[in-house]
Amino acid sequence: MNETIWGRWLRPLGSRRWRWVTFIVLLGVALLLRLGVWQLYRLQERRASNDLLAAQLAQPPLPLTGQEDPALLLAMADRQVAAAGQFDYDHQYLILLQPWEGQTGVYLVTPLLLDENSAILVNRGWLPQREAVNARQYDQANPALVEGVIQLSQVARYGSAAEPSQTFQPEQYRIEIELMQAQLPYTLLPVYIQQTPTGGEPTLPYRLPQEIDLSEGSHLSYALQWFSFAIMLAIGYVYYVQQQEKKGTREA
Numbered sequence: 001m002n003e004t005i006w007g008r009w010l011r012p013l014g015s016r017r018w019r020w021v022t023f024i025v026l027l028g029v030a031l032l033l034r035l036g037v038w039q040l041y042r043l044q045e046r047r048a049s050n051d052l053l054a055a056q057l058a059q060p061p062l063p064l065t066g067q068e069d070p071a072l073l074l075a076m077a078d079r080q081v082a083a084a085g086q087f088d089y090d091h092q093y094l095i096l097l098q099p100w101e102g103q104t105g106v107y108l109v110t111p112l113l114l115d116e117n118s119a120i121l122v123n124r125g126w127l128p129q130r131e132a133v134n135a136r137q138y139d140q141a142n143p144a145l146v147e148g149v150i151q152l153s154q155v156a157r158y159g160s161a162a163e164p165s166q167t168f169q170p171e172q173y174r175i176e177i178e179l180m181q182a183q184l185p186y187t188l189l190p191v192y193i194q195q196t197p198t199g200g201e202p203t204l205p206y207r208l209p210q211e212i213d214l215s216e217g218s219h220l221s222y223a224l225q226w227f228s229f230a231i232m233l234a235i236g237y238v239y240y241v242q243q244q245e246k247k248g249t250r251e252a
Helices: 002-014 019-058 070-074 129-138 177-181 219-251
Strands: 062-064 080-087 093-100 103-113 118-128 144-152 187-195
Touching (some): 002 219, 070 187, 118 129
Antiparallel strands (some): 080 144, 093 103, 144 187
């Protein structure tokens, strides 16, 4: 039985007529299988990331003092934190072109001095564009207690990064801590705090809700698609060769 199957379906694949085509098809099947395995690997990474995020969310707010290890902070994205200090409104930033429910406005980003030498940027919320010139009327009283979540520095998605400037530039297009550090007289932590809503009626500046995504994405469905394509290519090629061989036999 096995010899019959080999002779009728598989043996022609290694013949002089088909061997190079078979080689190319095998490469295609291997590539499709590799893409499927890669999606399964991405799925494992996503699950591990979700587990880490869920563990971060379950912990109580971490008090920041300015003495934290920068490397540890960079691994704490979305971690709830609390910090006490003095807002430096003289070095407050307006992050331009920020949308909110169909409107364009700005984010208020203010350094919070944790001690004499260190500070952390705080995204205090969104203001409509018409209020940007009056941003100082939204100053909070000092000393201030801030609660929110850790966010990582933003970088340009397209094009080259801007060159750091020593001159304070209050209008920016993203919260890029490295650029802002060059403009400030104290050391910034390598992350910033996004103040989150505390409940009650929202007031300006509107604080940004924490966006949590614990889904597994489409990695599993993509993996199944790639594996299906590999199977269809292999079976389709064998069937095509079989039909061509039959056709050649009839013509002979």
